[in-house]
Amino acid sequence: MNFKDNFSYFKNNTKEIYFDSAATSIKLDKVIEAQSKYDLEIGANTHNNLFDNAYKANQMLLETRKKVADFIGANNPEEIIFTSGTTHSLNQLAFGMRSYLKKGDEILLTKMEHSSNLLPWMVLSEEEELKIDYLDLDENFLIDLSKLKYKVNEKTKVVSFAMNSNTTAGLNDVKQIVKDIKTINKDIIVILDLAQSIAHNEINVIDLDVDCIAFSTHKLYGPFGLGVMWAKKEILKWLKPIFYGGGNNTSINVENYKLAPIPDKFEAGTLNLSAIYAFNVCLDIINEFKMQNLITYEKELKKYFRSKLNEIEESKFEFYNIENDQPIVLFNLKNVNSQDFGAFLNKKYNISVRVGKHCARLATDLFKISSTIRASFSIYNTKEDIDKFIEALKDCDSWINEII
Template sequence: MNLANIRAQFGYLKNNPQEIYFDSSATFLKPLIVSRAEQFYYEHINANPHSFDYQNAYQSNQILSQTRKQVQTFINARSEQEVVFTSGASFGLNQIAFGLRDYLNPGDEIFVSDLEHSSNLVPWLVLAQEKQLVIKEIPLTETFAIDIDQLSKMITPKTKVVSFAVMSNTIGISNDVKKITTAIKQVNVQTLVCVDGAQSVGHQKTDVQAWGVDFFTFSAHKMYGPFGVGVLYGNQNVLETLKPLVFGGGMSESVRVEPLKYQLTPLPVRLEAGTPNIAGIYAFSKALDFINEIRIETIHNHELKLKKYAQTKIKAANLNSELVFYNLENDAPMLLFNLKGVNPQDIASFLAHDYQISVRSGAMCARLTAELGFKISVRVSFGIYNTEKEIDKLVEGLKNIEHFLDHIL
């Protein structure tokens, strides 16, 4: 892997040469092949795909179909009919939750964990209030992974959904999705397994068939793609049961007012009402090309190397005696930490002002982490474009973290 050649493909790095971008868990930088594709679509094609009446309209439909097939291959779905385009993982998770409204009854159980992003928590809580469902917490181990043995003992005939992330956006622990799904199905084969893949899909291999999950969601912008595009995968048998969250153009085959009657189109279009973000979908196809050319395994290994390097440098500088690291020992391509008595935002501002290092601070939309010992923190996260030299500068900044107020006073 030629890292210099890879970095040269990112316009952001060229236009911000002094910045060290360590916020990939929030969103990846976009390679030029992605940003240029979106512009190309508007300047050369610019057609709504809900028509075949002229050449560019036909081309737009081809883009939609070809990108769907790309996604099918990337996540190893059985059929392209199982791939639904959305605006992002949040919409996909809402479509799942509220699409199951008629399937769920008072007293049914929904399992979620304390580490879930708000997008995989709030929809289930709202639905639970509406339908009088029972929300239960997925048990976690001391390392914050899902405790499979304990979870298996908690599953009952009333357990209708277990929803969790492959990788937490805070602690970053990776869950063994296949083992978890197998354990759940062995106790109650009717329990639906919903998986949030937003944080994992751009970092490690996804295989929805091998995992045996019922639903899987993710966002393109967390895998070097554009904003405003996402994917909802569903095993076709259960995807058929989802009631659309949005109704409109493109997803109805026939509509009559008297007598009142309508018929929806087959999957996946029945869950894609309205005009899709086709320019974004075209750019997404280029993001998939980018990842496939490098290979997801290469990306994963590079990020793992960066994490191990960061672990070594942090320990050598004895930073873990001054800073509280929550995930220093795991393999996640991120670091989560605090300095006791200091607001994380002050640390992030210090790193940005004095070292041109962009990191994120706050709750990271994981609203229940206070029960795990922290509510807000600083998060450093890596991508394929990051280097060991950039980690050296981060360590240098953390060595001088006691000066965090200097640029304010």
């Protein structure tokens, strides 16, 4: 199947080789059309069924919750909370637990986390006098299962980590990690950041036995400005909203108020309804493509890239994650500033990559290098794109001619 035909972006950017999908994926044509369609044909807000299009808006919202629940293997659509993105979802989870966590309680993270899964916990721990510690990692920068028992204890209340790193893309063995954590302390809340995983893995939250997840739709060929938070209903019952206002209350008088039931409790204000409608369409397309086909296609691209490495002088490069099959290549040209070589790739070969710390500032300490180049593949990339990438890497010695 030629997935690229579903993305007209490349008809408008014919020369570009887009290798920045880990930051944001290109949007499906039908997703872009759907966002406009909602505004042109429905346009109404929810929380009102008085007229036809308001009824359609509410039905669309219910239907999309159900599709998202099915997509992640959740049993109850009411557990699906729409947010503005992964960052919003993780902030809601962290600061919503303020009254649940007590002085001296412990939160476990990893040094591979994106700042969106570090800063909320750091700020909360500072304000509430909590303790933060970091799980040990193995030589592949994955959570070391053999050392979990030295970190998880009776004071541990939350463990929050990414299924896939946004740098090395290493895939943590979530199911086994959760099993081991719960064996030590069954009451620990396990939160999974799926921002880098939702487009590259089949997710079943019940099978993984996690308690909460967060992801953004723009990583999954969907719209900007929309995220999903899922949590078990027993957690959502006591979790406090971080936003208050229209839609998340059922009554207010001069003396008190009553919050709306789940999921409305967490969705104060007007939702990004045109984006939700577009994501509804997006999920239909992904289901039509079949998730496993997308995963296989991306793994084949990474495998093909590995097979072509013998054509370049590998000794000139430092590759940090070449062996795993996830669609990210993290690397540097030795003794050359990553920003300079990234600019060379774009200027001479129209290859768009990401350069820097990738919002994973603690991870750079582990790599012992301050900045890296990240090339991330997706379903709209081709083997011809990889060939061009290899050609550019073979031409690495001419980088300075393009920059000066």
